[in-house]
Amino acid sequence: MSSSPVLYQLLFVLNPISGDIDKSSLEATIKHYCAERGRTASFFHTTGEHDEEKLRYHIGQQRYDAVFAAGGDGTVSLVASALATTDVPLGILPLGSGNGLSKDLGIPQDQEEALRLVWEHQVRAIDTLQVGGTFCAHLADLGFNALIVEQFCKGNTRGPGAYVRIAMQEYLGYEPAVYRITTDRETFVGAVFMVTIANANTFGSNMVINPDSRLDDGEFEICLIEPFPGTASLGILYQLYTEDFDASVYTRRLRCRRATVEVVDQTQVLVQVDGEPLQLPSPVQVTMQPRSLRVLQPLQA
Numbered sequence: 001m002s003s004s005p006v007l008y009q010l011l012f013v014l015n016p017i018s019g020d021i022d023k024s025s026l027e028a029t030i031k032h033y034c035a036e037r038g039r040t041a042s043f044f045h046t047t048g049e050h051d052e053e054k055l056r057y058h059i060g061q062q063r064y065d066a067v068f069a070a071g072g073d074g075t076v077s078l079v080a081s082a083l084a085t086t087d088v089p090l091g092i093l094p095l096g097s098g099n100g101l102s103k104d105l106g107i108p109q110d111q112e113e114a115l116r117l118v119w120e121h122q123v124r125a126i127d128t129l130q131v132g133g134t135f136c137a138h139l140a141d142l143g144f145n146a147l148i149v150e151q152f153c154k155g156n157t158r159g160p161g162a163y164v165r166i167a168m169q170e171y172l173g174y175e176p177a178v179y180r181i182t183t184d185r186e187t188f189v190g191a192v193f194m195v196t197i198a199n200a201n202t203f204g205s206n207m208v209i210n211p212d213s214r215l216d217d218g219e220f221e222i223c224l225i226e227p228f229p230g231t232a233s234l235g236i237l238y239q240l241y242t243e244d245f246d247a248s249v250y251t252r253r254l255r256c257r258r259a260t261v262e263v264v265d266q267t268q269v270l271v272q273v274d275g276e277p278l279q280l281p282s283p284v285q286v287t288m289q290p291r292s293l294r295v296l297q298p299l300q301a
């Protein structure tokens, strides 16, 4: 079920570095856009240091009708985590390298068009995850992609080009680990190239890792790409871009409500959660909080 309340007091959480995008005129554009429509825009600038703590404090002091994340997936996750379990909806102005959740919600990638959410929207409640105790609104993974995200974050170039360059460099020498994955329905044991814990469907790169799955169905998927010969790589890539994940013999999905992901013989594992690389103790517990986050979506989405 969805509704369209009028939102007057709006907070925009701006990440100055996301996506290598110049945001010098953004604040003035947002202020002007909101003022023209009788809305009030306030701003919170991230610093990269204790942002979630500071944001929670700020929104605890002031009543907002919606809080917009103006940044990439990391900024969206930060704001979503602060808003989850409250009744304040999350809006997104996609200003990162990938912008995964905004794409899954059908939010326009153009700045001006995304701003229309301020006055034309529907509110939808979506599920969220906890991955090893860390909030996750979109996708988390272990294995190859987590390694690429970690390298990407260490580098000083952002944007999709840097991501592809790192992936090509790391692919040849990559050794898949062995995982034991136990869900409320089944157990899988084996070597896996990449384990994606998916509440949503699509990576910011537009690769569809988890087709035909809803953000509010009370379930999530563990999407596995098992080790594959080099000759199969282009085929798997093609399936990821054509929403045909299940077509390969090297892919499978485990649908569940809770799961434990263990890297056999390791006590710690690299996990990327909503685009941020983390070292977490293994096994990693994954739980779901059904319909715990209210989000703004375009009316036609």
Ligand SMILES: Nc1ncnc2c1ncn2[C@@H]1O[C@H](COP(=O)(O)OP(=O)(O)OP(=O)(O)O)[C@@H](O)[C@H]1O
Residues within 6 Å of the ligand: 015, 016, 017, 018, 019, 020, 046, 047, 048, 049, 071, 072, 073, 074, 075, 076, 095, 096, 097, 098, 099, 100, 158, 159, 204, 274, 275, 276
């Ligand atoms: N003022 C700042 N200076 C430096 N780093 C910052 C600042 N504000 C936030 N950050 C860092 O930015 C990162 C989040 O960036 P975000 O994910 O929003 O953009 P992105 O990585 O460019 O895009 P995407 O995740 O869509 O690929 C976090 O690691 C956060 O600590």
